[in-house]
Amino acid sequence: MQPSIREHPFDHKNDAEKLRKAMKGFGTDEDTLIDIITKRTNIQRQQIAQIYKGLYNKDLYQEIKSEVSGKLEKVLLALLTPPDVYDAQCLNDAIKGLGTNESILIEILCSRTPQQIIRIKEAYKRIYGRDLERDVAGDTSGDLEKILLALCRSQRDYSNRVDGNKAQQDAQRLFKAGINKWGTDEGLFVDIFTSQNPSQLNATMQEYQRLTHQDIETSINSEMGGKFKKAFLTLIECLRYPASYFAKRLHESIQGFGTKDEDLIRIIVSRSEVDLAQIRQDFRRIYNKCLETFIKDDTSGDYEKILLALVVGN
Template structure:
């Protein structure tokens, strides 16, 4: 399962000379002493891969008879607690919990559903679906069905059901055919056939989509983004544009999300935490590069000026360096 969640452009890697027993003991001491030793918690949890953290969680449970996440919750608070607890969860469980949170209570957080479902691979979504069922005893698809509606629901279900082609082979004639179909479904007709956009954008592989976007530009003389923005509205528009961004450059999509989470008055710590935790072993190095391009300053400096205390220190460790 781990390989699906680990990329070559992460800032967090397996720690050499790792001992789960030693780390579990270090964490126990950091929590159980008089006052909490936050620095030790940060240096252990942010400098171990998620696979290693899962072993620490097991060791801690065996040694202390309690769940590490419960002890962290009992000892810490606020954003720092949320960050460290998030890091003790397997990635698929973390995503499942985010999706549950997006659909809980009155109203749905569509932007959160969009971010996760637009950016995860089919293999990752299979894991998330399994984790969702294990944790909540309900099917992710059923929950999405009851919490969303219309074409937005239809597109989310395509993505949740992990139906995107993952092969790296591309098919030129298919790209032309899809581009023609999208042109005929949108710009060329009165009214828009959203189904065609949903199917192509949810089912084709990312390299195939990039080819289709080029073909589309040739036929239509405008970008697929411009057409979607002009033809489609609301949550479906946001979702389809997110898929296009991720197909073109996933790291740039997340860089923009991070930039928006810290721009202006107030920081959206929830988004900041989620992206830093979920991308730290996949492509955070690439996201840092894209962030610098977009903002003109480094992700490290943005986090440093926008967060503080133990929460800020832990995020800076995950960030892994300045650019």
């Protein structure tokens, strides 16, 4: 079994020197870039970049940007970017320009913790001089806007406290607001699912199933629609089985006509130090085929090398 990136020996000065040697002169040693950067944590990469600046008075990010191109460049630069900054950049890319990529907004905001979202908002403000909440509000509408803004406000209780009586009461409220009501009170669903901690919500969902004899996902599928339904189901799956959610997102990015490289890169990079090993296991369980095989079938060259190094090394 290959060691995780945290188990590789680390000498940031030696790494900086190797990276410099790989890029100076005629031609670039992409294998060295891939080998070093994929075997370090994001914090270690920041340390390498800092000492690189001190040794050579050059910005490592800009040096790599000038040496490689295409999809390999995208992955390497993403790996050199702090996670909160990278998420902020991905959200900005989803919002700017003609049309909004709601799928990326849903993926990031529904899967990050309140603490992570606070840091993302700070990075977004620092980089773009704008408020993330205001930009999300300006590019979404209706119930989708409500749930995304509620998540942006990061007011979820993130303790592990479970109140059984409250779980029963909330299950009853959700029942009355959904399948036991003409029309659905989406606001109540949003309030409960964006304010309470995951353990409490799992208890509420268990009580809901006991009360209604169907899981909450079945109710949402029958009562809600469009992007709001997609966001709600994403939020619930990320509360229950985040690795399975991202395994499915990876499959979506690879299957069909053409690979959705932006999605593939974003998911693998952003989960590489979180749960990529579990995502890999869930991918095999769900699709009866290993993630590495899918990547080999749909990518090539140095781009394939770096994605496989991240997937297999976790």
